[in-house]
Amino acid sequence: MATATAGEDSRICIYPCYLNSTVSASKGRKIPKDKAVENPTTPQIFDIVHKILKLPAEMQRNRHPKDWKYLGRVRVSLKDENGSYIKEELCSRKDLMIKVAELLPKHPSREGKEGGSGSSSQEPAAAGGVGSLPARKKPSGGKKKK
DSSP states (O other): OOSSOTTOOOOEEEOGGGSBTTSOGGGTOOSOTTTOBSSOOHHHHHHIIIIISOOOEEEEEEEETTEEEEEEEEEEOOBOTTSOBSSTTOOSHHHHHHHHHHHGGGSTTTTTOOSOTHHHHHHHHHTTOTTOOOOOOOOOSOOOOO
């Protein structure tokens, strides 16, 4: 970038927690809850930024300091080499995040997510009974170290 010095990067970062409606503002959400979406993923954000909004973007495997559960972030350039905005309607990081959150529900991988698939993942955990610990694997018959 012509406007950035050697040790400076003018791209902005978008972590999934910035757009997640289930995350509190103190844990990292950057946009209003009514505009946020539930559990966005880094590849979905990248697809919208790169393929739909046609902005230069890069997907990286970094984690947000307050949200270590989810891997990934998207680095986006809002300006070109000359320092002018690539899209005039997206001139701030908040504008970009709100636009991505508006487009996320229309992403092909999110269209079939309406439904209660979360109940099936909780059933095996309850099979052990109330107050019982999960079964442990017996140690192998190897020699004990002193």
